[in-house]
Amino acid sequence: MTDQARFELFSYWRTSATYRVRVALNLKGVTAQEHNIDIDQGEQRSAAFLKINPMGAIPALIDREEGASPSPLTQSTAILEFLDETYPSPPLLPAGAHARARVRSLAAMLAGDTHPMITPRVKKYLTTAGKFNDADWRAWQTHWFTTGLQALEQRLASEPGTGTYCHGDQVTMADICLASILVVMRVFKIEVADIPTVDRIMASCKKLAAFAKADPRHQVGAPPA
């Protein structure tokens, strides 16, 4: 079986977590057959998709290789680690336990502290039980994007590990997670000011085909420009 056919990725055009997996696959040169799950229409809760991932969550990556687990790979950060262990080149983590810990910590600030706050399930709770109106929800989104990116900026601007990218001069999981937050902010038309190091790193990422190709606007299901 060639890499062309090894993976199936259940995804949606604009989600941050799916984007992370797309960038990692692109960086590793691994192709996945994508299946669009329209979460704006609730397709992740359809009987057909729940058979694939009973959690009703995307991204879900199915490894069709002989002997692989019948359950899909889930949770974007776990998928990034899986892809890095399975396709070690180019690495998504630097060498050395301290450097790796720094990259994973930066990634966790974004994928762990920031992104969970602005997911559809949180929006659903806040706009029903929480009585948030549209402006309240937008203020909430803006608050978490802003505090998350300002905290990251503070670290990137002050820590010696920062280079062309979040850590040194090679793309890591931290850059993938950073870009995943920024592309979703653009979808929601939210901007955060005064984060020059973040902006500089993002500009470097954008030049790479692996990031450009994963852009939400270029995916199946994206609205016309």
Next chain:
Amino acid sequence: MTDQARFELFSYWRTSATYRVRVALNLKGVTAQEHNIDIDQGEQRSAAFLKINPMGAIPALIDREEGASPSPLTQSTAILEFLDETYPSPPLLPAGAHARARVRSLAAMLAGDTHPMITPRVKKYLTTAGKFNDADWRAWQTHWFTTGLQALEQRLASEPGTGTYCHGDQVTMADICLASILVVMRVFKIEVADIPTVDRIMASCKKLAAFAKADPRHQVGAPPA
């Protein structure tokens, strides 16, 4: 320098993320000198602590070994990975990329999807800008603990990888993250019903000294029983 003196851990008695690091240190047989940062009194924002971790967040683990990074290790999941790479025995991840991905995915459902929702910074926002009263906050906490643990139960009860612990018969990061949610629920006196597999695994963890010793109730700063 002996292990006795290698690490300093900035921590608080009841936080879920600090608990994860304590359990991992205990499992690895590594001692850290703990410093209590009273987040109920806002000590994480003190000038003294911001010099140690400019992010004002705990846990922060300082590695005093020669040549180590001057910045503290932060983000509990990154610290667990660091400890596992630095002290490989006993491992906190199983062998095999698929098994490792499953453990990291289970851990991310807890440390990534569930825990960020109930942190002090979220409480602060919801009880000020969000106009939540005490009952609203409690309903919010209960909602995310319940949905998170029910989703985990569904996976643990149905996936073949589950054993004595979340994955097979060895403790992994997934068990540490699971226990970290359950001990914090106990602090907040919140219970989730109908999660028999979670309850069974937690009972197994509780029998282990590494978990028992990390119990929030036994830490410096904990209120008397």
